[in-house]
Amino acid sequence: MAEIELNHIYKKYENASDYSVTDFNLHVKDQEFVVFVGPSGCGKSTTLRMLAGLEDISKGELKIDGKTVNDEAPKDRDIAMVFQNYALYPHMTVYDNMAFGLKLRKYSKEDIDQKVKEAAQILGLSDYLDRKPAALSGGQRQRVALGRAIVRDAPIFLMDEPLSNLDAKLRVSMRAEIAKLHQRLQTTTIYVTHDQTEAMTMADRIVIMKDGKVQQVGTPQEVYDNP
Ligand code: ADP
Numbered sequence: 611m612a613e614i615e616l617n618h619i620y621k622k623y624e625n626a627s628d629y630s631v632t633d634f635n636l637h638v639k640d641q642e643f644v645v646f647v648g649p650s651g652c653g654k655s656t657t658l659r660m661l662a663g664l665e666d667i668s669k670g671e672l673k674i675d676g677k678t679v680n681d682e683a684p685k686d687r688d689i690a691m692v693f694q695n696y697a698l699y700p701h702m703t704v705y706d707n708m709a710f711g712l713k714l715r716k717y718s719k720e721d722i723d724q725k726v727k728e729a730a731q732i733l734g735l736s737d738y739l740d741r742k743p744a745a746l747s748g749g750q751r752q753r754v755a756l757g758r759a760i761v762r763d764a765p766i767f768l769m770d771e772p773l774s775n776l777d778a779k780l781r782v783s784m785r786a787e788i789a790k791l792h793q794r795l796q797t798t799t800i801y802v803t804h805d806q807t808e809a810m811t812m813a814d815r816i817v818i819m820k821d822g823k824v825q826q827v828g829t830p831q832e833v834y835d836n837p
């Protein structure tokens with residue numbers, strides 16, 4: 611169970627003259643798949659990073675399940691995140707890459723083993739657990755990054771352009787995989803992309819951003835009918 615409320619959220623970076631995000635308002639429902647879409651530089655990543663606690667919120671209120679979390683450290687938020695540049699550890703095996711966050715959080719060896727193997731099975735990585743990232747295809751690497759995020763069973767899942775480094779064909783098949791993953795895990799998910807097709811095919815609701823502002827919020831059908 612996880613609802614996210616962004617109330618009049620603003621972000622101004624320290625050295626910037628202008629706001630990067632202006633008056634962002636949104637209520638994300640439990641288990642909803644919301645896509646932030648818009649051109650490069652419109653504030654999608656900044657908003658996502660504020661949700662994860664990786665950037666301070668300049669003004670406004672962020673609530674998760676009714677509780678204000680503006681000042682909670684990233685590790686105290688029950689959130690998993692996947693980045694565009696997978697940030698896999700090159701010297702670690704697939705298994706250790708997926709286990710890393712759990713080790714940091716002092717999960718038992720048995721728990722880690724169970725969770726990593728379960729995630730590997732979901733993502734079709736069971737036969738690759740001993741490999742290093744360099745010995746994987748782009749799609750497999752992306753699955754490891756997804757695996758590293760899902761092992762913790764966090765109720766909130768944030769993805770920042772997770773497919774933009776993949777070729778067009780793989781991107782299309784990974785879209786379907788992520789949609790299936792969402793159905794299975796039933797996380798509240800926010801997915802950032804500059805790709806309109808990706809937004810239209812994956813979202814329950816689309817948030818269209820421009821110049822740091824929310825321009826339109828609606829289902830793909832509503833956006834299609836009323837562009
Ligand atoms: P998007 O994810 O939509 O491409 P970003 O959230 O990355 O957009 O960026 C929004 C705006 O904030 C841009 O003008 C960008 O240059 C600026 N910005 C992003 N990160 C920083 C930073 N660390 N310091 C200063 N400005 C930043």
Ligand code: ADP
Pocket residue numbers: 691697698699700707710711712758759762
């Ligand atoms: P968590 O579950 O806390 O996100 P991760 O295993 O994903 O744990 O990573 C822990 C932290 O280390 C995260 O902030 C992640 O972005 C960062 N990280 C992971 N891999 C790398 C890497 N290769 N280089 C730099 N930072 C990394």
